[in-house]
Amino acid sequence: MKKYILLPTLIGMLLISSFMFAQNTEKISPSLQKGIIEELSRQIKKEYILEDIGFKMSSRLDSLSKIGSRTEMDSEAFIKMLNQELRSVYADKHLGVVNPKRFKEFQKMLGLDQNQKKDHHSKLKQKSNHNMHDYKNGQGSHAEDADKVIGNELAGSRVINRDGRTNIGLINLSRFDGTEKGLMNMKELLSSFVGVDAVIIDLRNCKGGDAEMVKALSGYFFDTSTYLVSTIGRKGENGKRETIERWAIANELSSKFVNTPLYIMTSALSFSAAESFSFGLQLNKRAILVGETTGGGGHMNAFFALPGGYGVSISVGRTFDGKTGKGFQGTGVQADILIEADHAFAKTLELIKHKRTAELGYDDSKEKVHQTLQQLSEAWYTGDFKSAKSLIYSKYKAYLSIDNESIVNEVNLLKLIENGTGAKTPREVRNREISIYEVRNDETATARLMFRDQIHYLHLINDNGTWKIISDLITLKQMHG
Template sequence: MKYTFLCILVCVALFNNARAQSANGKSKPVSVKILIDSLDRALDRIYIFPDKSKMMGSYLKSQMKKGAYKNISDPKLLADKIGSDLQTVHRDGHLRIHYDPEFLAREAAQQKNSGSPDFTEAIKQAKAENFAFRKVEILDGNIGYVLFHGFNGFIEEAKPTLHAAFRFVSNTDAVIIDLRNNGGGSPWMVKQICSYFYQERTRLNDIYERRRNKTMEFWAEPELADTMKLSMPLYILTSKHTFSAAEDFTYAMQVNKRAIIVGETTGGGAHPTGPVDVGQGFVVDIPFARSINHITQTDWEGTGVVPDIAVASDDALPKAQTLALEAQAATATTDEKKKQVQWSLRALKAHEYTSTDNTIYEKYAGTYGKFSVTLKEAKLYLHDFNGRTFLLKPIERSLFLATDWLQAEFLTSASGSISLKLLGKPGWEDIYERTK
C-alpha cells in the first residue's frame, strides 16, 4: 500500500515539477536511439498491457527511422513529442514522459535519508489545503452537498476532516458528492470515503499488478465510518475532468447500485502509476497496474464512467437536486411536506432575465397592501414593509423567486385584476390585492 501510494505521490509531484521547469543552460545532446531503446524495455517490463507496450515500442522506433525526432534539440520538446506518439498508439491518461534531470539525485538523497520517505512537508501542505475538501453545506430540501477536488492519500491525518464533513450531512434526506473537478489520488481514500455509505462490508474495485501477477481487493468497511451509517440516497456529479481515483469511487458506487451518477462521461483513467528513470534525464510515468471490478470484469480505462443521467457538467447540480426532491415528493406523507418539496422544486427553475422588453412585466408593477413591486430595466423588484428589496427572478411567466425562503406569484382574475401571492418556504401562503 505504501509503495503504491508513494508511486502515485511521486508521479504527481514529478509531473507538476516537469511542467514548471525550463531548460537551464546547455544540456548534453540526447541520443534518441538509446532513449527509445530504454523506454521500449521499460514499457515491455512494466506496462500493464504487454501487447500495447510492444505496439508502442515498435511505433516509436518507426518514428525514429523516419526522422521524427531528428531536429528536436530541446529535451522537454522531445519528451512532449514522444509522449504524443505514445498516446497515438494507445490512449492512456496516466502514461507520460518528461525531462527531469534531477530525478536520480533526489532519489539518491532520499535513500541517504534513512531510505524511507519523509512526508512531513507533504502532510503540512495537505493540511493547508484541507485535504482537498472545499465545501460542505445543506441545500434546500435538506440535501447534503460535499465538494472535494482530490482523494488525498494521508488517510489517518485526514480522518478528522472527513468525519466532520460527512457527519455534517449525516441527518440529510439525500447527499450529493461533487467530483466534477476531482482529478483523483489514492485508492485507499476511495475505500475510506466509500465506507461511510455502506451498512455492511462491500467489495469495491480491485487493483491487479502485472509485475507481481497479484490482485489487491478493496472493500468498504463500515467500522471505518466513525459510527456513521449514511444510508440516504446518494448522487455523484461528474464531468470530463473527473479522473483516476475519482472514477474509481464513481464506478464502484455505480456498479454496486449505491449511487446515481449525474453529469458527463468521465476522463477514463484506471491505471495506478509510478515513475521510472529511462536515462539521460528522462523519466516516464508507467501504469504498472489496472483497476478491475469483480462484477463487470472490466474498468473505465479509455471509456470513462458513463453517467446514469447524462447532462452538461454545469447542469449536473440542479439536475441532481431535482432528482432528490422528486424522490422526496414521491414518498411525502403530509401535505406540509409536499408543499415544502414543491416549493423547492419550483425554486430550482429560477433563472436570470433573458428579455429587455419592459412590456412583459410592467403589468405587475404596483402596490399590494404593505408590499410594492417596481419595474426597472425590465426587471421586477419586491419591496417589503421592513424596507428590504428583493430582485424577483423568473421561475415561470407569473411566478418568481425572491429569496431562498420566499416566492412571489402574480394572479390574474377573469376580470383582469391582479393579486400578489407570497409563498413562504415553510409552506405558508398570503394573498394581497393590488391597491394602486
C-alpha cells in the same frame, strides 16, 4: 545497467498530455537522448500493465534509439516526440514523459529526494502498490505545493438547501487524498452531514488521487464490508502480478448514511480514482451517477526516473469488475443520467426535489404556503421587487430585531429586496430553509424562512386562494451554508 529510482504516484497534478508541452528551452545532447530512450524502453517493457502493448512501445523506442540523433534537441520538442510515439501505439492518458522541472515538483510534493538511498527503494515500491490511483489535471500548468492542494481538496463542501425542504450534504472533491490529514478532513465533513436528506459528491473536476480515500469514502455508504472493484498491480519479485480486491469498510458513521440517497456528478474530466470510486458505487447500485461519461483512466500509474533528471509515468496496473472482468480504461464510466456537466447540478437537485416531495407528502395548504415562501426566497436572492410585492398583503409590516439588543426597528422588506440586499449573496451559498409551523383552518399560517444571514418569522393569510405575507420579524444570524 544503472538503476533509477521509482517515484510512486501518491500525488499527480497534471494530465501527461498537458504537461508534456511545459515550456523548456534546454537542449538535450544526442547521448542523453539515447540514454533516456533506452531507459524508457526498458522500464515500459518491464512495467507496463498491457504487456503486449508494452513490448510494441519498447520496440518502437528501440528503433528510435538505433536511428539516433546527430544534433541537440529542445527538451520540449524531445518530450513531445517521445509521447507522440508512445501514444501512437496506445492512447493511455496515464502514460508520458515529464521534464526535470516537473519531475522535481512531484518529488517535492511527495517529500522525496531524487538522490534517495538505495535501501529506500524497496519501501517506495511497496508504498506505490497502495497508492497508485492517481490523477493529472488537463487545465494547463499547476505547480501548487502539496499543502495547498490538500487544503483545497474539499473546498466548497457544505450543507445546502435550495428548495426550502431538503438539506443536502455537498462534497466538492478535487482529489482523493488518502493521507491521514485527508482522511480526517473527510471524517469531520461527514460528521457535519449527519441528518441530511441526501448527499451529492461532485467529481466533475476531480482528476484522481489515492486508493485509500476511495475505500474510506465508499465505506461511509455501506453498513457492512462491501466488494467494490478488483485491481491488478505491479509485478512482484516472482515476476507475476497480484490481483487484489478492494472493499469498502464500514465505520462509525456508516449507519448514519447507509440509507441516505447518494448522487455522484461526473464529467469528461473525472479521471482515475474519481472513476474508480464512481465505478464501484455504480456496480453496487448504491449511487446515481449524473453527468457525462468519465475520462477513461482505468489504469494505475507510477513514476520512474530517467537519465538527466527526466521522469516517466507508466501504467503499472488496472481496475476492473472482478465478476465480469469489465473495466473503464479508454471507455470511461457512463453516467446513469447523461447530461452536460454544466447542467448536472441542476438536474441532481431536480431529482432530489421530486423524490423528497413524494416522501414528505405535504398537504395542499402547506404546499401552497411553501410555494409562496419559495417565491419570496427567489425574489430575495435575485432582487426581484415586482415578484416580491405580489406576495405581500397590503397591510403588511416588517420589523428587524438586532441580536443581543432589545430594540426592534420597523423596516421595509420590499426596499431591502429592491436595493439588492439578498442579491449580493454569492450564488453558490444562496440557501434557504423553510419551516411551516402551522396552517390554521386554511386561513392563516405561521412559518420560518432562514437565509444565509437572516431568519424571517412570518405570518401569512389566505387572500382569495393566494397565500400572502402579512407580517415579518427579521433577526440577524451567523452565516451558514
